[in-house]
Amino acid sequence: MLAAMSGGVDSAVAAARMVDAGHDVTGVHLALSSNPQSFRSGARGCCTLEDSRDARRAADVLGIPFYIWDLAERFRADVVDDFVAEYAAGRTPNPCLRCNEKIKFAAVLDRALALGFDAVCTGHYARILDGPHGRELHRAADPEKDQSYVLGVLTSDQLRHAMFPLGDTVKTEIRDEAARRGLAVADKPDSHDICFIADGDTAGFLRNQLGEAPGELVDTSGSVVGEHDGTYGFTIGQRKGLRIGRPAADGKPRYVLDISPVDRRVTVGPREDLAVDEVVGMTPRWCGAAPSGAMECAAQFRAHGTAVPSRVEVDGDAVTVRFHEAQEGVAPGQAVVLYDGDRVIGSATIERTAAWAGSPA
Missing domain, CATH: 2.40.30.10 (Translation factors)
Known part of the structure; x- marks a missing residue:
């Protein structure tokens, strides 16, 4: 059994539960950045040197072998570059789904099976049950932490080689369990937002990748109501940060309705048009x-x-x-x-x- 250990509390407890269940567990931390920071920025981000050290310390407490796998190049190509390309095309991607599809349950699982491991376990909050459809992916018991959405890219074959030991547990119980086990990550903050954008400034990250590409904000009649630095700074349904020069005739807020990177136009309009x-x-x-x-x-x-x-x-x-x-x-x-x-x-x-x-x- 290969346990993917991010350096957080969830993956550490997941690995611990697999040890308790009698599996022969080996821990692995995925190095996904070619130039990792030493420390996290607040409670955001992951995959820093601090995280790898936390994962190693958790493995030491559990008494299991531990390795670091460098998947930075694969992660950059399959997740980060895809994320940038999608925004450049006026689309709104979810990098967590892409990471689960391309990295954790493709690159990692393929390597694990090739090395003789029978499954990969992670700290995701979801359940795998045996049912009339074979191995089935189900929502977690804790609806506030359910991560089945970002796991919806897994195939039946991948589900046969995946384990989610936390699916029946609520988050508060996980932290209490980690403390009882003597895991130093018991009180470590969760990572948030996009792991490779540690400061949470998605627009700034995309600007650095794509450069400024100024264009117009227009209303549904085609009238110019403002300007922008790049269509990649917008998503459908966005209301804040539009920098509209003049208010709508009815005085109501306007929302992003359409994004056209080709002519660098962002169309805004009333909420009902969403x-x-x-x-x-x-x-x-x-x-x-x-x-x-x-x-x-x-x-x-x-x-x-x-x-x-x-x-x-x-x-x-x-x-x-x-x-x-x-x-x-x-x-x-x-x-x-x-x-x-x-x-x-x-x-x-x-x-x-x-x-x-x-x-x-």
């Missing part, structure tokens, strides 16, 4: 057998959002999701994750959306 009732997703990933035809299920398009009742049609690599009620702030590039109750059916990357036009048929 409503969509349909999304089309591509490159689906199924946590079991691929469904076909139409089905009723719930669809979630944010990591901490609510899954909403929907009708889904699967046609090869295209997944059409029709919400029963209009949804706001849905953007191309996001993942739509499908649920049957607590069970994750699978996911797809949103390619396009359709504006709300009344109740779906």
